[in-house]
Structure formats: C-alpha cells, structure tokens
Ligand code: HEM
C-alpha cells in the first residue's frame with residue numbers, strides 16, 4: 322500500500338528497503354502513540370479542561386518541577402506524530418499522484434512543510450514561553 | 455487532474471466491504487489528524503511569542519463554538535484511527551487472527567462509538 326514501485330530497482334523480494342522500514346515505523350510509532358495521544362487528550366480534556374489551557378497554565382507545566390518531563394513528552398509526541406502523519410501523507414501522494422513531476426513537487430513541498438513545523442515545535446520547547454505582549 | 459480524480463474514484467468504488475471502508479476511513483482520519491497537528495504545532499509555537507498571541511489562538515481555535523464542533527470530528531477521527539490502527543498492528547503481527555477480520559472490525563466500531571458518544575456530549579455541553 323502506498324508504494325511507488327520502480328521497475329529499475331533491482332532488489333530481492335523481501336529484502337530490507339526504505340519502504341519496509343517505513344512500514345515498520347508506522348506500526349511502532351502507532352503503538353507508542355496509542356498510549357501517548359490517549360494520555361495527552363485525557364489529560365488536556367479531563368484534568369486541565371480545554372477552557373483552562375491558558376498561556377499561564379502551559380507555562381506552569383513547562384517551568385514547573387516536572388517541566389523537563391512534560392517537555393520530553395511533548396517532544397516525543399511531536400517527532401512521532403509528525404513523522405508518522407507526514408509519512409502517511411507521503412503514502413497518499415504516491416497512491417493518487419502518478420505524474421512524476423507533480424509527485425516530486427508535492428513531496429518536496431511536504432518535506433519543507435514538515436521541516437518547518439518540526440523546527441517550530443522544537444524551538445518553542447527549547448526557548449520556552451515568550452514575553453512579547 | 456482527471457488521472458488523480460480517477461485513481462481516487464477507483465479507490466472509493468472498489469468493492470471490498472468492511473475491510474475497504476475501514477481502510478478509507480483510516481486514511482481520511484489520518485490525513486485529518488495530520489492537518490490538525492500542523493495547525494496545533496503553529497498554535498503552541500505562539501506560546502513562544504507571548505501571552506497575547508496565544509490568548510488569541512486559544513479563544514479562536516480551541517474554545518469558540520465552531521472550534522467545539524470541529525473538535526467533535528477530531529475526537530471521532532482520533533478514536534477511530536487509534537482503534538483501527540491497533541487492529542491493523544495486532545493482525546499484522548498475529549496473522550492467525552486474520553480469519554476473524556470482519557468480526558474484529560465490528561467489535562472495534564462498537565467500542566469506538568461507545569467511547570465517542572459520551573466524549574461528544576461532554577465536548578458539546580460546553581456550548582450551552
Ligand atoms: C483538542 C485537543 C487537544 C488539546 C486541547 C491539546 C493541548 C495541547 C497543549 C496545551 C499543548 C502544550 C504543551 C503542554 O501544555 O504541555 C500541546 C502540545 C502538543 N500536542 Fe496537543 N492537544 C490536543 C490534541 C492533540 C493531538 C490530537 C495531537 C496529535 C498527535 C497533539 C500533539 C501535540 C504535540 C506534538 C504537542 C507539542 C507541540 C510543540 O512541541 O510545539 N495534540 N497540546
């Protein structure tokens with residue numbers, strides 16, 4: 322599913338390939354995210370409640386006694402979610418866009434977008450909250 | 455463009471019953487969550503700018519009435535994608551369960567709906 326096979330690639334059936342690792346990664350990341358996303362959603366909805374998630378509330382978590390733990394958790398969600406989600410988008414592009422040029426153009430756009438979002442997510446975790454009013 | 459529409463059309467009209475619909479919904483929900491995650495990362499990035507910027511995104515993207523309605527779709531998407539993804543993972547690693555595929559898809563849907571209904575009610579209750 323979601324694999325553009327090139328007739329030029331000479332590889333033994335079942336031999337390790339990028340697509341094989343990506344298939345495996347989708348399962349491992351899905352398994353971890355099943356727990357992580359469930360925790361994230363339950364915590365934000367049932368413990369904090371969405372209307373209480375203010376700027377101060379997030380700062381309290383990030384700069385509190387367990388700040389590093391929260392940031393590590395957010396980091397894992399960020400990397401797993403982005404790589405899993407955007408790899409899924411890449412699969413979908415490969416399934417529907419068969420024109421070589423458009424396929425490549427869309428994937429390059431996707432990689433740039435993924436790079437920007439991962440950088441933005443990392444930046445806020447590293448720099449912490451801002452004070453621009 | 456027509457080639458793209460054609461391949462999507464073939465994807466939808468292929469008749470594979472439960473497994474096929476389960477797959478379409480898995481793809482649509484996955485793409486939807488990826489879209490939400492992109493907006494979500496931008497919104498949390500605003501915490502790095504300051505209270506005013508984040509306050510604005512919190513009011514519009516998380517607690518406004520249209521946001522609450524979209525959130526119901528997000529909750530359904532995450533619940534379904536997570537449950538169906540776990541089914542895919544379990545059957546891939548324990549292929550012997552494959553012969554119960556149809557039954558497992560139905561059990562999965564019942565679980566998703568049973569969790570979804572109270573979650574949706576709680577989410578929409580904040581509108582009133
Ligand atoms: C409406 C539902 C959601 C709410 C209210 C919510 C709330 C939040 C909040 C308040 C933070 C800031 C971190 C913190 O306070 O510890 C955060 C971060 C994050 N959330 Fe969510 N979340 C929701 C759904 C999701 C979903 C479905 C995902 C999917 C993977 C997700 C992925 C993330 C990631 C990756 C971060 C870290 C972002 C960064 O490093 O910039 N969230 N979320």
Ligand code: HEM
Pocket residue numbers: 322323347348350351352354355356358402403405406407408409410412413477480481483484485487488491535536537538539540542543
């Ligand atoms: C909550 C736990 C999750 C589990 C258990 C899970 C599981 C999976 C699995 C097993 C696949 C591969 C399906 C296949 O090979 O056909 C997959 C695909 C995908 N996932 Fe997830 N996933 C989870 C969360 C997420 C999140 C948070 C996102 C978005 C950021 C996402 C987006 C996608 C996309 C776009 C695909 C590709 C769909 C396709 O090719 O049809 N998933 N997921």
